[in-house]
Amino acid sequence: MTAPPIVELNGLTKRFSRKLDVVERFARRLGAAIDDRAVQAVSGVDLSIAEGEVVGLVGESGCGKSTLGRMVAGILPPSAGVLRWRGTDMRKLSPADRHRANLKIQMVFQDPMASLNPRLRVADIVGEAPVVHGLVPRRQAEEYVAATLRQVGLDPAYLRRYPHQFSGGQRQRIGIARALAVKPDVLVCDESVAALDVSIQAQIINLFMRLREELSLTYLFISHDLGVVEHISDRTAIMYLGRIVELAPTPELFDKPNHPYAKALLDEAPRVSVEKRRFAPIRGEIPSPLDPPAGCAFHPRCPHAMPRCSAERPALREIAPRRWSACHLNETTGP
Amino acid sequence: MTEPLLRVDGLRTHFLTRAGTVKAVDGVSLHLARGEILGLVGESGSGKSVTGQSILGLVDPPGRVVGGRVLFKGEDLVTAGEKRLRAIRGRRIAMIFQDPMMTLNPVLSIGTQMVEAVQAHEKVSRAEAWERSRRALARVGIASPDERLAAYPHQFSGGMRQRVAIAIALLHSPDLIIADEPTTALDVTIQAQILFEVQTLCRETGTALIWVTHDLAVVSALADRVAVMYAGRVVETGTVAEIIGSPRHPYTRGLLESVPSRNRRGVPLRSIPGMTPSILDLPEGCAFRPRCDRTTGACAVMPELAGERGDRAWRCWNPVGAEVRGDAA
């Protein structure tokens, strides 16, 4: 009965290194302690996603969400760690199986303009992959594309247009249509509804939920919009500077966040109100992944930071059944 | 009454495509005083971005402003020449594009681009320009500014690129900023930081702001007034309290009801039924008619924008009245 998770990440890590310039390399040869400056965008992430599950991924801008999503979608090779597809290490799959697995994990990109080929018409952007992979015969391609466009609320009359002829939100929906067109099992959605007005956003979210019911589609749903994440995900993972700091069933996390960063996020979430609000600047220092703080990466901004926090990094621990958090407070005072 | 900083009058911007004329903006009027913040919301594809681009003369062919005026401090920008517009852009009116890569050049480092942006309008040394760029990055919450300035756009996250574009717009404390969905991909803490900077700028230097967004929570917290667009036209305007508290146009009400809210997990969200009309093929009369639950025979004629005051108006024959909203929590 226990099927393996559809996707499983084990210690997944991504480093982007900046090559040293000539002077720096020379200095290093003379013994200077200069490393290739690396951005550790994602550090040792463990996460398993069950078939049909929706996992929301939230976190500060630049904390590594897109990088993690791109590794899951097989677009970016991890620097370390293992990615399993239905229980098997991706690297151990035969090339043909890996290709098939990659097709089954589709990504909707954060930046639709950069991810849509400007020289192709919508008909080809959405229709090419399903034809090439034999999901749809070529002569039915146009009909298929039209139906897919309608699903995401786009008028099939737009079939012959190029990406630059669309509004921002329309382009975002083209990206969604392209991903759905190859009938994936897993969809990595990176800020996929961010540029949509709430009414169309509601349509797309309802579409995602319906596809999940009908096709038991699995989602890794990256979004900064806490309302959306709370609405659609079963579990929510909160990332801070490359690591997951809290992971829990969504209702529990939103009702009673454990990690101080999760609390800060939920407290600041703006709500629709008729009153103007005075915004306040971020207290404390914003960390840089180029130079991450020692110990708990959140300590420069944490209201509860103790001496231990700047010395020792808290591990992600199960603090209650299915609830994980990485904070020293859980050891000193209990949750 | 003094002349507002910006007055847009009956603006019409059309795209002449082979399939027909796309009337992306069709008679939009807006006005803005110094230090005022106008939220521009509306349906995806309703013409918000094209409105912003038209104000600055940035519409690419086959698009063209075919009617109306854009009076900035009394000067009509529609008839102003390219040279004059170039002097205004960036310095007097800054635009933050929906897609940050419209602002950023992929082959130049962020530092080079920011230094150029400073020096384009002010005679300062490179060192001074670099220092100003560092400070601008810090204001939008980007740490390690020196190393980030040396990096290229593709080495930034999506939200970091957005923030760089915002930092560039803030460089010269312009009179007017047109911000097109500038914080769509930012988490709440960084967003609050940026909204803080923006509010401070408006308060202290009198910069006025057009904030294009679909995020009603941000609009309600930030803006003074709101204009709602649908299919190329403004369909409702008013103060934030009026728009959020007592929307009159059925589309505005539908928008407010579609916001995902707490404690409704998993329940399908309310969305406005039907599909966005193709701008090429708009229905006669009110463009919202095929999707509206209040439509009557009168709606076959396009309603005018009318209401209590010039800036509290709606474009609807059967406005939402005082009756109780269907979705009281």
Ligand SMILES: Nc1ncnc2c1ncn2[C@@H]1O[C@H](COP(=O)(O)OP(=O)(O)OP(=O)(O)O)[C@@H](O)[C@H]1O
């Ligand atoms: N180059 C073009 N050629 C033809 N039509 C265009 C072109 N650029 C924009 N349009 C159309 O003009 C309309 C208005 O576009 P605009 O980008 O202003 O929408 P928007 O309100 O900003 O939407 P979004 O919220 O999705 O960004 C859209 O229907 C779009 O398809």
Ligand SMILES: Nc1ncnc2c1ncn2[C@@H]1O[C@H](COP(=O)(O)OP(=O)(O)OP(=O)(O)O)[C@@H](O)[C@H]1O
């Ligand atoms: N190609 C690259 N080269 C170097 N650094 C990179 C590259 N791509 C991403 N980074 C860095 O990795 C970190 C994480 O980036 P990522 O895009 O994953 O963030 P994110 O969580 O998606 O942020 P956002 O919410 O702003 O989109 C950032 O510090 C970014 O500068």
Ligand code: SF4
């Ligand atoms: S480990 Fe310390 S600094 Fe980090 S979140 Fe917990 S209390 Fe705050």
Ligand code: SF4
């Ligand atoms: S004019 Fe008629 S169709 Fe249009 S919004 Fe009002 S009631 Fe609905």
Ligand SMILES: [Mg+2]
């Ligand atoms: Mg991202």
Ligand SMILES: [Mg+2]
């Ligand atoms: Mg737009």
